[in-house]
Amino acid sequence: MSTSISGSGPAYVFLLMEAMIDAGVHMGFSRETATVLVHHTLLGSTKFAMETGEHPAVLRNSVTSPAGTTASAIYELENGKFRTVIKDAIWACYRRSLEMGGKCSQVGPNRVSTDSLFGVGSPMSSDTRSHHPVEPPTGEMKTKS
Numbered sequence: 049m050s051t052s053i054s055g056s057g058p059a060y061v062f063l064l065m066e067a068m069i070d071a072g073v074h075m076g077f078s079r080e081t082a083t084v085l086v087h088h089t090l091l092g093s094t095k096f097a098m099e100t101g102e103h104p105a106v107l108r109n110s111v112t113s114p115a116g117t118t119a120s121a122i123y124e125l126e127n128g129k130f131r132t133v134i135k136d137a138i139w140a141c142y143r144r145s146l147e148m149g150g151k152c153s154q155v156g157p158n159r160v161s162t163d164s165l166f167g168v169g170s171p172m173s174s175d176t177r178s179h180h181p182v183e184p185p186t187g188e189m190k191t192k193s
Contacts, residue, residue, distance in 0.1 A: 052142035060137065065090065 065086050072082030097107055112118045135157075143153035154160060 049142055051145050052138045056138075056141045060134070061090070 068086045068089075069079065069082045072085060073079050077085070093107075097104060100107070108122070112122060139156040143155060143159075146153040146155065
């Protein structure tokens, strides 16, 4: 499960960075300036969250003025289903890791156990291999027991 957040998480953050930098360039900043602004914004926000230990919603609310610029931006993110897309991506990553390990990937939101549909032990039950023709990776990093 941690792969879906920590292992693949940097790619999600880099995609956010890329989008923010591209928006800055589109607005008129040089790519270099936009990159520095985004890097420092993410670094400062992360350090602040870690130092305060506050819930992210509290931190977000503390920098969002009613009817202000940030509120307008948050509205667009929420309207675009930002949270749902992020959660769906993390679940997709987790399901794919299960498939690659030869496990049933019918877990998470909007998934139904194949055992309840076809019965335990049927060819379509959760103990069958993935529909993806990929063998589980070998020689992966192992965790200490």
